[in-house]
Amino acid sequence: MYGQAGPDFYDNEAVFPTYMSHRQRADTPNDTLEKPVIMDLIGCITGKRILDLGCGDAAIGRELLDHGAASYTGIEGSHRMAAVATNKLADTTGQIIEQRIENWTYPHAAFDLVIARLSLHYVADLAAIYTQIFNALTAVGLFVFSVEHPVITSCNRGWTSGTLRQDWVVDDYFTTGLRVTHWLGGTVQKYHRTVEDYFHLLKEAGFIIEDLxxxxxxxxxxxxxxxxxxxxxxxxxxILAARKPA
Structure with a gap:
């Protein structure tokens, strides 16, 4: 099996409930490791217009709106996940657009903050997306994103739900591109890039890197x-934070 693209993977009827159950556990990596850094890097969001690429269930969107964000737009390619996100924001001003990150038409200078949490390692042409994000940001707008660490995406061994992984074999680290991974009972396409790749593609798009x-x-x-x-x-x-110059 060649593997499913990110949105199709999460729409897999076997994968989706497993993933949602996995996210409800105590001490998930997302909640204990990734989210605290994201929140620290984005700082004060009062009055900010926020774009979230690959927003998942949009739980963070509700939180950002509750803390004073002027607006929240979530882009989600998975039909099942977009439905959950829409329900999550039902009584807010937040907006969910069911569209793949690569296919959405990005408005010019429309957002003060763009976030992408664990979605960009599913994107084949990252340089093109960086350029779109740069154009969608206002001057001095901030872009904060997380991806699976390249140590993880360079490890070809899959993970079995319900087990604790004991080792990680890093291989072909500098051979970048498509990797097919067995995860959560399905097979998904991810794109391996080095730390250097993420950093330099940001610079080439015009960003000033603020933190890693x-x-x-x-x-x-x-x-x-x-x-x-x-x-x-x-x-x-x-996790990287990068800013569009004035």
Whole structure:
């Protein structure tokens, strides 16, 4: 099996409920590692117009609106996930657009902040998306995104739900491009890039890189000390913040 593109993978009737159940667990990597860094990097969002690429269930959209964001637009390519996101924001001013990141028409200078949480490693032509994001931002607008760490995307061994992974074999690190991974009972297409690739593609698009993080575990974010100790073994996420010049 060649693997499904990101949105199709999450629409897989076997994968979707497994993923949603997985996200409800205590001490998930998203909640304990990735989200705290994202929130730290985006800073004050009062009055900001926010675009979220690959918004998933849009839970963060509701949170951002509750904390003073002027507007929130979530782009989501998965039909099942877009339905969950729409329901999540039903009593807010937030907007969900069911469209793939690569196919959406990005408005010019319409957003103060663009976020993309764990969605860009599903995109084949990242340079083109960076350019679209740059054009969609206002002057001094901020772009903050997370991806699976290149150590993870260069590891071809899949993960079995319900088990604790004991090792990660990094291989063909500098051979970038499509990787097919077995995950959550399905097979998904991801695109492996090096840390250097993410950094230099941002510069080539015109961004000024402000920060780079690897989501080092912080004890206060974990309920379980064993999970905290385990998360110190390997980086799971790469997170960058970049700004459009004035």
């Amino acid at each position: 993080r690897e989501a080092r575990p912080q004890r206060e974010h974990f309920q379980n000390v064993q999970t905290y100790e385990r998360r110190k073994r390997i980086p799971l996420f790469l």
